[in-house]
Amino acid sequence: MKAELANPLVPFCYLCGTARFLMYENFAPPQLLPSGHLLTGGVNYTCMQCGQFSGHNIPAGWRPPE
Numbered sequence: 001m002k003a004e005l006a007n008p009l010v011p012f013c014y015l016c017g018t019a020r021f022l023m024y025e026n027f028a029p030p031q032l033l034p035s036g037h038l039l040t041g042g043v044n045y046t047c048m049q050c051g052q053f054s055g056h057n058i059p060a061g062w063r064p065p066e
């Protein structure tokens with residue numbers, strides 16, 4: 001199940017203060033529906049440094065680093 005937040009956020013570990021150690025899963029890019037409505041994308045991620053897990057909506061244009 002995907003968490004739905006009002007404000008899309010760039011994935012970030014607030015415990016470590018960096019996104020450097022994040023491992024991304026289930027990346028779902030934003031989708032433009034035939035109606036013209038933009039379906040917000042989302043991603044789940046785990047911080048490999050501290051083990052923190054999170055998942056939420058992402059800003060349009062964000063994608064996991066290669």
Ligand SMILES: [Zn+2]
Binds near residue numbers: 014017049050
């Ligand atoms: Zn962390």
